[in-house]
Amino acid sequence: LNLNMPPRLPVREDIIDHTLDSPLTQVGLFVADTCGRAFAEAGVRFSVCYVSPALRCVQTACQLLRGAGQVGTFSCPHQWSQFTPPRRLSNGQLRGISHSRIGFAEL
Incomplete structure (x- = not known):
C-alpha cells in the first residue's frame, strides 16, 4: 500500500489522461x-x-459526503471541461467508480 497512490486506476482511453486528470491519493481520501x-x-x-x-474533485466530494453520512446529487457542469485539456470521465464512468447511491447530473 502506497498512500501517495490510489489502489487502482479507473480505465481511461489514453494513459496520458491519468496525468492530466489524476485520481485522489489515499491521503486525499482520508x-x-x-x-x-x-x-x-x-x-x-x-x-x-x-x-x-x-476526477479528483468528484472523488473528494463523494468521500466528503460519505464521511458526513449523507447522499447528494452531483451536478457536473461539462461546459467547464471544454476549456481544460484533459478528457473527463463520463457520468457512466463516474458512476462505475463511486457508490451507486450517489447520482450524477449535468447542468
Whole structure:
C-alpha cells in the first residue's frame, strides 16, 4: 500500500489522461472523509453538491459526503471541461467508480 497512490486506476482511453486528470491519493481520501465527519459533528447538512468534473474533485466530494453520512446529487457542469485539456470521465464512468447511491447530473 502506497498512500501517495490510489489502489487502482479507473480505465481511461489514453494513459496520458491519468496525468492530466489524476485520481485522489489515499491521503486525499482520508482527509476528505475526516472533513465530512467534522461537518456531520457540526450539524452541517447538504442537499446538493456542485463539483467540477475533474476526477479528483468528484472523488473528494463523494468521500466528503460519505464521511458526513449523507447522499447528494452531483451536478457536473461539462461546459467547464471544454476549456481544460484533459478528457473527463463520463457520468457512466463516474458512476462505475463511486457508490451507486450517489447520482450524477449535468447542468
